[in-house]
Amino acid sequence: MKSIILKTASTYLLPLLLLFAVFILLRGHYNPGGGFVGGLIASIAFVLHAFAHGLVETKKMLRFVPSACIPVGLAISLISGFVPMAIGRPFMSGEWLSVQVPIIGSIGTPLFFDIGVFLVVIGITLTILFTISDGIL
Amino acid sequence: MELLLLILIGVFYATGIFMMLRRSMVKLLIGIILLGNGANLLIFLLGGITRGKPPIIPEAEKALTGAYADPVPQALILTAIVISFGLQSFAIVLLKRVHVLIQSDDLNDLNTPDTSI
Amino acid sequence: MLIAVLLGFVFAPLWNLLGRWIKGSFSWLPALLPAGLFLYFASLYPVTQNGPLLTSTPWIPSMGVNLDFRLDGLSLLFALLITGIGTGVFIYASYYLKGHRHLDRFFAYISFFMASMLGVVLADNLLLLIIFWELTSISSYFLIGFDHEAAKSRRNALQALVITGLGGFLLLAGFVLIGTVAESFSIAQLLGTAGSLQNHPLYGWMLALVCAGAFTKSAQFPFHFWLPGAMAAPTPVSAYLHSATMVKAGVYLLARFTPMLGGTDYWQYTLISFGGITMLYSAFHAMHRKDLKEILAYSTVAALGMLVFLLGIGTQQALLAAGVFILTHALYKATLFLVAGMLDHETGTRHIEKLRGLRKVMWPVAIAGGIAALSSAGVPLTYGFIGKDLIYDATLKAINWPWVLTAVALVTNILVLYAGFQAGIRPFTGPLPDHHRTLHLPNARLWLPACVLALLCLAFGILPALTNGLAGAVASAIANTPVDAHLAIWHGFNTVLALSGLTLLAGFLLYGWFAPPEGKLQQRWEHLSPESLYRKAGQGFTWFAGKYTRLLHNGNLRSYVFSIITFIILLLGTKILTGVHLYFDRRAVVGGLRLYDVVIFVVTLAAIWKSISTNSRITAVASLGVVGYCICLLFVIYSAPDLAMTQFTIDTLTVVLFVLVLFRLPRFLRINDKLWQDGILAALFGGLISLIALGALNEPTTKETSEFYAENAYLLAKGKNIVNVMLVDFRGFDTMIEITVLSIAALGVYSLMKLRISSDNKE
Structure with a gap:
């Protein structure tokens, strides 16, 4: 499957797809999208890269083990749940800053929660796929 | 349209169970996937289906008004889809592992030592 | 009072922590706990003379469960017995089990047990009572099975737990019933409205359930056999559990419920018949046993039967007799158990044929045993005489058939006398065998408690008026009306005295002339005894479980799925066919059909069909992909963009996943057996789900969420x-x-x- 066209295409597609994934993640609160879909799209980007260049290349390019995303994402989600408690609100109640940002809207704890979900989904999907395809690609 | 979906759900369930009852482990896996799809559709249908009114609040308004698709089953199904991906990948790996261990794809060879009580 | 009850629970783990000291020279230390509690309860005695002492601590107020405790005459008697005899047993055990490697554990168990037992007799809330009740069952399980390395010990402990646990379960049901009917779980309130339960339509159930709990705990026929079995425990445990505490819990319960449930014909007949049968049956058995502890066990069962019997008669005299007899029996039976334990400890045998003439080597033990035996016989100047007098007095003044009841009591008393003599006098009389000449008096920590208890038998026997107050308080508490007690040795020449004399005469004659052959009775009727029936039931249960498991839990995944689905189809199918009105609203269900709907539908069906019928794995996976994308389209059409996106990406990843592992996956197995059977089942299931979905679709749904x-x-x-x-x-x-x-x-x-x-x- 290591055709030159695919290789070249995936090199350019990877950053584009990742950008798209982040875009989907951030717009999730107002339009279709969100952490789950964003994470899945990002993983598809990496899988595509692995198809074109081989798993070893992808892993080298990633520079970190994908499973490391899982605890990081879980921690972000959990912390975003605990932040409201610091100002005396119940666990996981939403809190927002008053600043308005284009695309994202207002920045608040649910956004960070979604980012945590995003990271966890990337970590999980890549861990599963890379583990299973170890030695094939 | 509900009628077609009803039939489709029945077919999903029937084929899912049928595949789960096969002796081949890979077919068991296919059965689980079909059953999962059937369950998702069932929840989707029972929440009521609406054409072209996604549960997204329009730009200018602050609340949804009029007819709109029910967001609750959608949230449930979204969770279910992602979870079933986890389940499927785990099942595939488990299946591979069993296959390596017992060198057989036949579920009838999988009897646990429970029979020797 | 709360602290007094909980102290045992606090100290139980403490003994374990202090294990090294307890196993060393501080083994007397735990005895301070019951001794202190005994003094505490004794100091409360004057307070209870003026009516019950109530304390309350909130626990689960929302459910009406509070840590309520009450101390009235009845509770006080039991509390004093539990802590008083407890003190003796603690001291005794500290020497009896000296050097045992689990001595600390023993004290932990027994402290735990003592605390639970105190909880049972002091609780003023039915739910609290049942909690402590179960705690006694559990802690007695550990005590009976203390020699956990012996199979017999484990089996008998389990047997006791199963029987008392079953009773506890039924009792819980009874309490819930009573609590629901009376709208209160508080004993104080129930006593206040005493008399209302007896006329309730569910009275029969309440009575049956409470009796089931009490009879199993107090070893009434046919549940009696766990008590002789529990003799596998070390002797201090037997002395404690079976003289004063555990088995009397059932009696306590019946006594406590006398004002609430008693006074009816059902109550009378049930208690009198169970008690009567139990006392005759086990007194007869006691006569035929040769093992010291077995004799004592059966005579204990007989005494328990007597107590139930007396409660059943229910007159004021009977209740007074029951109150006094509880104390009498506890005193002499604990002494006899302690004596039996000493004999076992010193000589290494409990067979009464082998134990003779021991008075020459251990005279204090002989005196204690002798007094206890005389007390159990009811010889004048012992406390047993007072108890026996009151029993005859009660039976003679019973409302129905006084003479029949008196005869039953008479026969039992004669047989109990025989058993008491066998255990308390026979080992000390006659010639001393040569091999026992080397024996010497055991440590004072062994014989002193027995002697103190025996002295109490004697002291109360000579001066019965000492116990007037307590006996009166007990009888008042049981009857829920004031009862005065005037205990005395001499009531003049009357029928009661004649009956006492007759008992003694017949008993002495029997003891002198009759020696039943050993073991004959057991062998002939063994297979019909409740114990072997219980064993057979246990074996049958195991057999059934084995069959059942082999049939349904056979390790074959297909048959699991098959039976589960069949069951679901039968269950749901029956419901759908009988209870649900299905109708087909044509407009709602078919309306608004578009061409692309039909196209998606057909494509999906084709893809499903391909994925199940193909023999190529890659085709199957590709078809599954198509199925997924079709569902994705459905989500797009029916306003679920988020779902569509997720489904799309997940479907892609699933296909990738399959493709990655496909060539490492096994090929499809080409065996396709049971095709029709599975096909029909699957089709039925699918159809059923469609019908259910149709039914649910027709139901109006609320969209509040x-x-x-x-x-x-x-x-x-x-x-x-x-x-x-x-x-x-x-x-x-x-x-x-x-x-x-x-x-x-x-x-x-x-x-x-x-x-x-x-x-x-x-x-």
């Missing part, structure tokens, strides 16, 4: 995509759990794959 989310998504959560808002905000906790589950799945996949590699290495 959805409306709440739709209205508040922007106002409360500042988001416009409601599905996403629900996932990350409203139902964020679910999502949190979900990603955790997914992480676990990923870890599982990872470790399973790595496991494969390591096992490959091994191969």
Whole structure:
């Protein structure tokens, strides 16, 4: 499957797809999208890269083990749940800053929660796929 | 349209169970996937289906008004889809592992030592 | 009072922590606990003379369960017995089990047991009572099975637990029933409205359930056999559990419920017949046993029968007799058990034929045993005489058939006398065998408690007026009306005295002239005894479980799925056919059909068919992909863009996953047996699900939840995509759990794959 066209295409597609994934993640609160879909799209980007260049290349390019995303994402989600408690609100109640940002809207704890979900989904999907395809690609 | 979906759900369930009852482990896996799809559709249908009114609040308004698709089953199904991906990948790996261990794809060879009580 | 009850629970683990000292020279230390409690309860004696002492500590106020305790005459008697005899047993055990490697554990168990027992007799709340009740069952399980290395010990402990546990379960049901009917779980309130329960339509059930609890605990026929079995415990345990505490809990319960449930014909007949049968049956058995502890066990059962019998008669005299007899029996039976334990400890045998003439080597033990035996016989100047007098007085003044009841009591008393003499006098009389000449008097910590108890038998016997107050308080508490007690040795020449004399005469003659052959009775009727029936029931249960498991839990996944689905079809099918009105609203169900709907439908069906019928794995996977994308299209059409996106990406990833592992997966097995059977079942199931979906579709649904989310998504959560808002905000906790589950799945996949590699290495 290591055709030159695919290789070249995936090199350019990877950053584009990742950008798209982040875009989907951030717009999730107002339009279709969100952490789950964003994470899945990002993983598809990496899988595509692995198809074109081989798993070893992808892993080298990633520079970190994908499973490391899982605890990081879980921690972000959990912390975003605990932040409201610091100002005396119940666990996981939403809190927002008053600043308005284009695309994202207002920045608040649910956004960070979604980012945590995003990271966890990337970590999980890549861990599963890379583990299973170890030695094939 | 509900009628077609009803039939489709029945077919999903029937084929899912049928595949789960096969002796081949890979077919068991296919059965689980079909059953999962059937369950998702069932929840989707029972929440009521609406054409072209996604549960997204329009730009200018602050609340949804009029007819709109029910967001609750959608949230449930979204969770279910992602979870079933986890389940499927785990099942595939488990299946591979069993296959390596017992060198057989036949579920009838999988009897646990429970029979020797 | 709360502290007094809980102290035992606090100290139980403490003994374990102090294990090294307790096993060393501080083994007397735990005895301070019951001794202190005894003094505490004794100091409360004057207070209870003026009516019950009530304390309350909130525990679960919302359910009406508080740590309520009451101390009236009845509770006080039991509390004094529990702590008083407890003190003796603690001291005794500290020497009896000296050097045992689990001595600390023993004290922990027995302290725990003592505390639970105190809880039972002091609780003023039915639910609290049942909690302590079960705690006594559990702690006695550990005590009976203390020699856990012996199979017999374990089996008998389990037997006791099963029987008393069953009773406890029924008792709980009875308490819930009573509590629901009376709208209160408080004993004080129940006593206040005493008399209302007897006329309730469910009275029969209440009576049956409470009796079941009491009879199993107090070893009434046919549940009596766990008590002789429990003799596998070390003797201090037997002395404690079976003289004064555990088995008397059932009697306590019946006495406590006398004002609430008693006074009816049912109550009388049930208690009199069970008590009567029990006392005759076990007194007769006691006569035929040769093992010291077995004799005592059966005579204990007989005494318990007597108590139930007296409670059943229910007149004031009978209740007074019961109160006095509880004390009498506890005193002499504990002494006899302690004596039996000493004999066993010193000579190494409990067979009464082998124990003769021991008075020459251990005279204090002989005196204690002798007094206890005389007390159990009811010889004048012992406390037993007072008890026996009152019993005859009660039976003679019973409302129905006084002479029959008196005769039953007479026969039992004669047989109990025989058993008491066998255990308390016979081992000390006659010539001393040569091999026992080397014996010497055991440590004072062994014989002193027995002697003190025996002295009490004597002291109360000579001066019965000492116990007037207590006996009166007990009888008043049972009867729920004031009862005066005037205990005296001499009542003049009357029928009661004649009966006492007759008992003694017949008993002495029997003891002198009759020696039943050993074991004959047991062998002939063994297979019909309740104990062997219980064993057979246990074996039958195991057999049934084995068959059942082999039939349904056979390890074959297909048959599991098959039976589960068959069951679901039968269950739901019956309901659908009989109870649900299905109708087909043509407009709602078929309306608005478009061409692309039909196209998607047909394509999906074709893809499903391909995926199940093909023999090529790659075709099957591709078809599954098509199925997924079709569902994705459905989501797009029916206003679920988030779902469509997720389904699309997940479907892609699933196909990738399959393709990656496909060539490592086994080929399809070409065996296709049971095709028709499975096909029909699957078709039935699918059809059923469709019907259920149709039925559910026709039901009007409430959309309150959805409306709440739709209205508040922007106002409360500042988001416009409601599905996403629900996932990350409203139902964020679910999502949190979900990603955790997914992480676990990923870890599982990872470790399973790595496991494969390591096992490959091994191969």
